[in-house]
Amino acid sequence: MTFTGGSSDSFAEVDAPARSEALVEERELLTGGAYRLSPIAVASAIGMLIVVGLLSATSGAAGLPVTGVLSSLLDHVPLIDLDSSLTIRQESVLFQIRLPRLVLGMLVGASLGMAGASYQGIFRNPLADPYFLGVSAGAGFGAVLAFGFGLDLGWGPFDAVPAAAFVGALLAVTASATIARGPGSSPGTLLLGGVAMAALFSAAQTYALQRLDETRAREVLSWLFGQLSTSGWGAIALLGPYVAVCGAVLLAHRRHLDVLRVGDDEARSLGLDPARSRMIVIVAASLLTAAAVSVSGLIGFVGLVVPHMIRLMVSHSYRVIVPLSALAGGAFLAFVDIGARTLVVPSELPVGVVTAFVGAPFFAFLLWRGKGVEA
Amino acid sequence: MSGAPDALVCRGVTVEYRKRVVLSHVDLAVGAGEWLGLIGPNGAGKSTLLRSIAGLTDHSGTISLSDGRTPAATDLALVPQSPLLPLGMSVAEYVLLGRTAHLGWLARESRADHQIASSVLRRLDLERFARRAVASLSGGEAQRVVVARALAQQSPLLLLDEPTSALDIGHQAGVLELVDDLRQSDGLTVIAAMHDLTTAARFADRLALLHEGELIANGPPQDVLDANLLSQVYSTALSVRTIDDELVVLASPRTNRPTRHTPPERT
Numbered sequence: 001m002t003f004t005g006g007s008s009d010s011f012a013e014v015d016a017p018a019r020s021e022a023l024v025e026e027r028e029l030l031t032g033g034a035y036r037l038s039p040i041a042v043a044s045a046i047g048m049l050i051v052v053g054l055l056s057a058t059s060g061a062a063g064l065p066v067t068g069v070l071s072s073l074l075d076h077v078p079l080i081d082l083d084s085s086l087t088i089r090q091e092s093v094l095f096q097i098r099l100p101r102l103v104l105g106m107l108v109g110a111s112l113g114m115a116g117a118s119y120q121g122i123f124r125n126p127l128a129d130p131y132f133l134g135v136s137a138g139a140g141f142g143a144v145l146a147f148g149f150g151l152d153l154g155w156g157p158f159d160a161v162p163a164a165a166f167v168g169a170l171l172a173v174t175a176s177a178t179i180a181r182g183p184g185s186s187p188g189t190l191l192l193g194g195v196a197m198a199a200l201f202s203a204a205q206t207y208a209l210q211r212l213d214e215t216r217a218r219e220v221l222s223w224l225f226g227q228l229s230t231s232g233w234g235a236i237a238l239l240g241p242y243v244a245v246c247g248a249v250l251l252a253h254r255r256h257l258d259v260l261r262v263g264d265d266e267a268r269s270l271g272l273d274p275a276r277s278r279m280i281v282i283v284a285a286s287l288l289t290a291a292a293v294s295v296s297g298l299i300g301f302v303g304l305v306v307p308h309m310i311r312l313m314v315s316h317s318y319r320v321i322v323p324l325s326a327l328a329g330g331a332f333l334a335f336v337d338i339g340a341r342t343l344v345v346p347s348e349l350p351v352g353v354v355t356a357f358v359g360a361p362f363f364a365f366l367l368w369r370g371k372g373v374e375a
Numbered sequence: 376m377s378g379a380p381d382a383l384v385c386r387g388v389t390v391e392y393r394k395r396v397v398l399s400h401v402d403l404a405v406g407a408g409e410w411l412g413l414i415g416p417n418g419a420g421k422s423t424l425l426r427s428i429a430g431l432t433d434h435s436g437t438i439s440l441s442d443g444r445t446p447a448a449t450d451l452a453l454v455p456q457s458p459l460l461p462l463g464m465s466v467a468e469y470v471l472l473g474r475t476a477h478l479g480w481l482a483r484e485s486r487a488d489h490q491i492a493s494s495v496l497r498r499l500d501l502e503r504f505a506r507r508a509v510a511s512l513s514g515g516e517a518q519r520v521v522v523a524r525a526l527a528q529q530s531p532l533l534l535l536d537e538p539t540s541a542l543d544i545g546h547q548a549g550v551l552e553l554v555d556d557l558r559q560s561d562g563l564t565v566i567a568a569m570h571d572l573t574t575a576a577r578f579a580d581r582l583a584l585l586h587e588g589e590l591i592a593n594g595p596p597q598d599v600l601d602a603n604l605l606s607q608v609y610s611t612a613l614s615v616r617t618i619d620d621e622l623v624v625l626a627s628p629r630t631n632r633p634t635r636h637t638p639p640e641r642t
Contacts, residue, residue: 028490028493029486029489029490029493030467030492030493030496030497030502030505031467031468031470031471031489031492031493031496031505032489033465033467033506034465034467034468034471034489034492035468035471252481253481255478255483258464258468258472259472259475261459261461261464262458262459262461262472263459265426265431265455266453266455266458266459267475268430268431268448269429269430269431269448269452269453269455270448270472270473270475270476270528271447271448271449271475271476271477271528272475311463315463316461316462316463316464317463317464317468
């Protein structure tokens with residue numbers, strides 16, 4: 001008995017002319033399900049975003065009721081007029097504190113998730129992540145120079161901090177990639193090269209911080225730890241355009257990542273120029289990482305954990321992993337941030353610390369299982 | 376040589392790797408619809424020549440199509456020796472990769488691309504494998520799928536790099552017969568690096584014998600498979616017999632000569 005992987009066999013016995021045309025169509029495409037991003041997966045990810053969003057908006061010191069938050073949000077939608085049950089003070093907590101932080105968390109999480117998924121594809125290494133490639137540390141060093149010392153590489157539409165972070169990020173990823181191409185390298189070499197770069201750039205950060213006066217150093221340090229606390233919508237206005245542009249570039253190139261899964265030589269014989277794809281994707285992913293680091297400091301493991309969970313639960317195809325990593329990354333970081341805000345009331349944990357608490361054991365598990373370090 | 380026009384011409388193809396010459400001034404032409412077998416001992420340059428033709432190795436000299444162009448992925452498809460079968464990729468997805476060369480930089484596969492991949496799957500009796508993971512296939516099945524991907528590429532030239540060296544004798548014949556059928560039905564031109572000389576003689580119209588990077592014989596199997604020449608090139612005594620009208624190359628000759636003890640060849 002053979003398995004035809006569809007319902008076409010049972011249809012074949014039905015002798016209905018009206019159905020036969022649809023049947024031919026159905027039988028024609030054996031590849032219909034290939035690389036498909038299922039609407040259920042997208043809907044689930046969006047559902048997660050909404051649930052996490054409501055949870056985040058309603059948890060915290062000033063407890064806001066769910067119905068109040070919902071009615072107040074709907075009230076702000078054009079053409080909908082609802083009486084919000086929130087007080088003016090509650091409204092300002094929602095719109096000036098909770099929502100900006102929530103949206104920022106989602107954007108940063110989406111950035112890191114997409115950047116991580118893209119690095120994994122381009123390096124054919126499912127353990128690649130902005131943090132482990134040294135990209136975050138490189139971006140952090142650049143940002144410290146811009147923040148603390150007023151280094152201004154800003155040009156055109158680019159602000160000083162993201163520009164410096166981008167330069168640092170590109171330096172780090174180029175160095176890691178170069179190490180990984182050396183003679184006698186193995187898949188693990190890329191990550192070890194990343195560790196070396198992360199150590200180097202962290203040391204450079206520490207050195208730079210020491211040259212600052214104490215107050216300034218403390219400020220920079222607390223940003224560097226990874227934090228999402230902001231005042232208002234400024235950081236979102238800064239990060240948003242990067243997410244839009246780099247995200248679009250990465251989404252547009254996700255088919256290339258699937259072609260690259262057969263290796264550079266085969267990809268080239270199939271008609272793809274691996275070097276060109278790699279350069280575009282690395283620049284976009286690094287710029288996205290740099291922008292995220294500029295507004296939120298170093299937040300590790302999002303780019304590792306999120307694409308990996310999607311690979312385990314949904315698909316190995318980057319056409320699925322990249323977009324879902326954006327949605328799930330946003331939900332993941334916003335969720336973790338609820339913990340960062342509420343676990344040690346009245347103070348706050350840096351969100352990077354919480355992602356490490358979650359991500360490091362997961363990473364350790366992947367290494368222990370040993371299946372991770374192959375494409 | 377057949378009277379067909381040349382599908383591909385190599386002139387003075389030379390490859391150096393770390394200052395060592397691995398391929399030296401190879402001049403070779405393949406007629407359209409012909410099966411050219413590249414033979415020679417390990418390290419003779421068979422794979423290097425194939426990789427040069429596929430554009431995967433830097434070389435000097437020229438490799439051109441009948442119209443003078445350098446071949447691209449739409450002109451030739453490669454079946455590699457040990458293809459990388461990505462974890463979690465389905466057979467359908469793998470075969471669709473063959474359409475890459477026909478897609479624009481940011482385009483996705485159209486319905487036509489899906490139809491081409493589907494018809495290739497059907498033609499190669501791979502329907503029931505469409506949803507299976509490529510990494511879970513047996514050696515013979517996997518090689519069929521790789522051939523399917525090459526066919527989906529719809530290139531008139533098919534390059535095979537010892538495509539059956541990992542298969543048992545039954546699957547070897549199966550894959551090569553499949554390629555031969557396709558060659559005849561679709562008018563493909565085949566260039567195949569082949570390890571097994573008997574198999575090479577059976578399938579190829581013409582054999583090119585490489586030795587230490589040089590082309591030392593090029594012609595129909597009965598001319599190239601000369602016992603003396605082969606014994607020299609492979610540094611071991613070989614004999615060539617005809618059994619049922621087919622050439623068979625044997626490594627254990629029944630001669631009176633004392634067996635020569637040579638150190639085992641590195642593979």
